[in-house]
Amino acid sequence: MESHARGPVLERFRWIGGHADVWQIFRDPKALAAVVRELAGPFREDGVTAVCGIESRGFLLGAAVAVELGVGFVAVRKGEGIFPGKKVTSRSDPDYRGTRQELRLQQTAVGPEDRVLLVDDWIETGSQASAVRSMVEECGGRWVGCSVIVDQTAPARRAALGVRSIVTATELPAWDGQS
Numbered sequence: 635m636e637s638h639a640r641g642p643v644l645e646r647f648r649w650i651g652g653h654a655d656v657w658q659i660f661r662d663p664k665a666l667a668a669v670v671r672e673l674a675g676p677f678r679e680d681g682v683t684a685v686c687g688i689e690s691r692g693f694l695l696g697a698a699v700a701v702e703l704g705v706g707f708v709a710v711r712k713g714e715g716i717f718p719g720k721k722v723t724s725r726s727d728p729d730y731r732g733t734r735q736e737l738r739l740q741q742t743a744v745g746p747e748d749r750v751l752l753v754d755d756w757i758e759t760g761s762q763a764s765a766v767r768s769m770v771e772e773c774g775g776r777w778v779g780c781s782v783i784v785d786q787t788a789p790a791r792r793a794a795l796g797v798r799s800i801v802t803a804t805e806l807p808a809w810d811g812q813s
Contacts, residue, residue: 637672637800638668638671638672639665639668639669639671639672639673639800640800640801640805642659642662642664642665642668642669643656643659643665643669643783643784643800643801644801644805644806644807645665646658646659646662646665647659647806647807649807649809649810652809652811654756654784654806656691656755656756656783656784659783660694666698669695669783669800670695670698670699670702671702672800673695673699673702673753673781673782673783673800674699674702674703674781676779676781676798677703677751677778677779677781677798678703680749680751680778680779681749681778682703682705682749682750682751682778683705683706683747683748683749683750684700684705684706684707684708684743684744684748684749684750684751684775685697685699685700685703685705685706685707685708685750685751685752685753686707686708686709686710686739686750686751686752686753686766686770687707687708687709687710687752687753687754688710688712688737688752688754688762688766689709689710689711689712689715691754691755692710692752692753692754692755693709695753695754695755695783696708696752696753696754699751699753699781703751708739708740708743708744708750709739709740709743710737710738710739710766710769711737711738711739712735712736712737712738713736717738717740718740719740719741719742720740720741720742721738721739721740721741722738722739722741722769722772722773723736723737723738723739723769724736724737724765724766724768724769724772725737725765726761726762726764726765727759727761727764727765728759728761729758729759729761729762730758730759734761735761735762735765737762737765737766737769739766739769739770739773741773743773744769744770744773744774744775745773745774745775746774746775748770748773748774748775748776749775749776749778750770750775750776750777750778751778751779751780751781752766752767752777752779752780752781753780753781753782754780754782754783755782755783755784756782756783756784756785756786757780757782757784757785757786757787757795757797757799758786758787758803759787759791760787760788760791760792760794760795760797763780763795763797764791764795767795777796778796779795779796779797779798780795780796780797780798781797781798781799782797782798782799782800783799783800783801784799784800784801784802784803784806785797785798785799785801785802785803786802786803
């Protein structure tokens with residue numbers, strides 16, 4: 635299948651101070667629409683009933699993909715922000731910075747009838763996605779996979795999490811050390 639989002643992602647991606655920046659995708663309505671369609675695409679026939687997103691970019695992308703698929707959105711919060719009701723929690727393995735995130739999901743947001751897709755902007759180690767998967771399964775839901783703009787995971791982790799992406803990190807322009 636031809637990617638209609640790959641070009642817009644690569645055109646709008648940039649490095650700022652050595653940090654990857656995908657925010658310009660959100661500013662362009664046509665690029666954002668193409669990205670949302672493509673994030674949803676590989677999972678359209680998988681019976682997804684809910685889309686999870688981890689704050690913050692995962693909230694934006696996940697909610698948009700949920701609308702695209704005609705299903706509800708399930709928020710996954712980091713830290714201690716207000717999040718009423720009973721929650722399931724999971725502490726991620728260290729991420730690319732060595733940080734472990736405490737992730738929370740409202741217990742009633744996912745049930746045994748749910749088939750859940752995680753959507754995010756970037757996956758590197760897969761530590762947060764694995765934590766979300768464990769919470770979804772603890773609530774009785776079934777993990778469908780993970781859809782991201784940029785994939786940087788190792789092949790075994792990619793397969794285990796069912797990751798689909800628009801681009802891989804190796805396709806991005808190299809940081810020139812200047813921007």
